[in-house]
Amino acid sequence: MTAARSAPLGRGTGFERGVLTLVGVLALLAGIGGLAVGSGALGVFRSQRPVLDPMFAQWAQATPLVWLPVAIVGGLVLLVLGGWWVRRALRPEARPDVRLGNGEGGELTITAGALTEAVRRDAQEVTGVTKTRVRTVGSPRDPGLRLSLSLEEGTDVRQVWAELDDRVLSRARRALGREALRTSIRLHLDRAPGRRVR
Structure with missing residues (x-):
């Protein structure tokens, strides 16, 4: 981590x-x-x-x-x-695009929508995750991610944390060419459906 x-x-x-x-x-x-x-x-x-x-x-x-x-x-x-x-x-909080640097055709940029959708899809595949919300924060030169995940009742939080770092965040760091990516993660546990007593 x-x-x-x-x-x-x-x-x-x-x-x-x-x-x-x-x-x-x-x-x-x-x-x-x-x-x-x-x-x-x-x-x-x-x-x-x-x-x-x-x-x-x-x-x-x-x-x-x-x-x-x-x-x-x-x-x-x-x-x-x-x-x-x-x-x-x-003023609304900025959702910055991420600048990767200069390429042959000009400056390379990943839009905030593309990045958040890719991270959201990866996070949705983590074991026990039922709902995900992702947004970019910070600035184009120093971007970050804010993740909000809903978990099924009984989910192993440590396993979710390990999968997030190993699969989701490491992939995002590699895609952006960064060794570190500031990230804020909020975990919400879903309540089990109530049982009716007869």
């Missing part, structure tokens, strides 16, 4: 998690600060003051040509960043 990688195979969510964690921490600190000021824990005078400082309010009313453009530009920047983030989060 090839060495397993600890990193998950697929689109990373580290950026989204990091931004959401930062926003959540800032919101939590702001809420705790507002609660502390409003409850009078930092002094009765501070709890009775308005949220917007009167001196800042007077300055804003006196100089609208200074802060208004800054506020508009800041709002537009936040709108663009929010739209970019939503688009990035909602």
